[in-house]
Amino acid sequence: MALHRFTIGQKLEFVRGRLDPGATGGTYTVLRLLPNDGLDREYRVKNDRDGHERVCRESQLRGQQAAGSAA
Template identity: 60%
Template sequence: MQPHGFSVGQSVELFVGRYDGNTPHGAYTILRLLPNDGTDREYRVRHQRDGHERVVRESQLRPGQASFFR
């Protein structure tokens, strides 16, 4: 199984596609690494502005500015 590319507390940027509805792009914080058997790892993240939490795929994320889990 391939390891996750991001860690808990890391700040990341979410890039949404046209089929992702009203999901806001921008800065998120990794809250939890989710288990899955696929090649695209999943994460529980929290938007840094509105506080909403979502489950996203690693392919939707890019490294963001340095920050730590609060």
């Protein structure tokens, strides 16, 4: 079983897909790592702006870049 890439408490960017256009994008905090047998791990996350919680797949999350970092 593959390990989760992100950790509890980590702040991430939620990327909306074409199948969930109504989902609120933005910064989310990881609340829980969810067990699953699939290749795309799942997380319970909370929106930092409005407090909405959701379950999302690892492929829908992106790590945030540090402020002032050069690309």
